[in-house]
Amino acid sequence: MSGAARQLGEDLARAASGTGGGTVVSAQVVDVTDAGTVNLDLGGALILDVPCADSYRGRQAGDWVAVRPGARPVVMWRLGEDPGALDEDAVREIALGAQAVRAMTWGTGTPSGDGWMQPTALYVRKAADGKAELYAQVATEPTDPPDEPTGAVARPVSLSPTDSGSWRGGRPDSYADFPMQGDWTGGGDRRGGWFYGTAIADACSGKTVAKMTVGFTRRRGSGVNAKRPLHLYLHSYTSPPSGQLSLGDGPEDLLRLSVGGTGTATLPAAWRTALATGAARGLAIYARGSTDYMAVSGGTLKIEFS
Known part of the structure; x- marks a missing residue:
């Protein structure tokens, strides 16, 4: 013991x-x-x-x-340090960065202090990010106008796979309910895949991708309990093939999970580019033998833009 x-x-x-x-x-x-x-x-x-x-x-x-x-x-x-102060500072920084108007007051008289201008017309519109924009038309060009608003960054997109599965011996493995890697019984190594159609490239079209992450859960009842790596690959299929699932770039061991564990893998820059351009279409896992044998669910892909 x-x-x-x-x-x-x-x-x-x-x-x-x-x-x-x-x-x-x-x-x-x-x-x-x-x-x-x-x-x-x-x-x-x-x-x-x-x-x-x-x-x-x-x-x-x-x-x-x-x-x-x-x-x-x-x-x-x-156990550890109190994260409250750090959280408070981070929230304050985000809130200030999101503000377009630092202060707003009103009254029956004219405002005190220098720099005020009286608009001849006031315009408002809904911006691309869903927030309101104000524009004040003035009679005289100000000497120090406010900065032009920057272009809105596209909001993050989350894409769930349209299908998934496992392959063994060059064909789909109907026995496996989830994508799997490795071999536990000697019947042959499995490989699993997640499929997204053309949704990844469609979501990235015309945008600059800053980050891609994908979430996985290691299923219970498969393999050893300890942390083991997911051997990740790219593939070029929009839907599950009827024959062998051929693997693209990889493997990348971006995530290790114990049984039942959930985690997020951050995809390398080259993989982001391949998926965003449509050179690759989805993700796969593959391993040999029983050491890293596991079943995996999830596959939701989050894309962030800059």
Whole structure:
């Protein structure tokens, strides 16, 4: 028995006997799962699907947390510095950046101070980003007019795959319900794919792509429980092929997940370009043998523009 497992057993026994005195132990989050629970690394032991108190918000892999032992361990809170000040500063910066008018007051008299101008006409319109724009027509050209508004950046787009599947032995694998990689039983290595039609290139047409990310969930009941890498590839299909799923550029090991874990992979620049131009159409996974065997769901692609 490992030292971590023995320690956990002692903590559980102490809590069950009522002598724990509110004992908590520290652990590191390996992954946040699709069920909202977390997989924990407790001194080298992998503890799966640990529920969390509502106070533990913004859960992320890598967090150090306080765990209350018991027959059913529970994560109580995150350990570390208070992020409140950083969050407050970030929110303030975003809010100020989004403001078009810094201050607005009114009254029955003329305003005090220098620099005021009285418009002869006032115009308003809805801008491309959905916000309102004001334009004041004045009788005399001001010496220091406000800056022209910059062009609106296209809003991020999220695209869900229109189809997905697995292939084995050069043809679709009807046994697999989700995209899979590797081989567990000796029946042959699987490869899985996600398909988007032409939606990715259509969404990127005429825009500058700044970032592409894709979210995945590692399904339970396939492979070892520990973190294993997804071996990602590009492919050029708009829909599932009836024969072999041929792989494009790759592999890129952009994400590692434990069983039940969810995560986001950021695609490299060359892959962004290939998908945005239509040179590639979707994503695939493939591995050999049982080491990285897994089933994966998800595949929602988020595109950000600049």
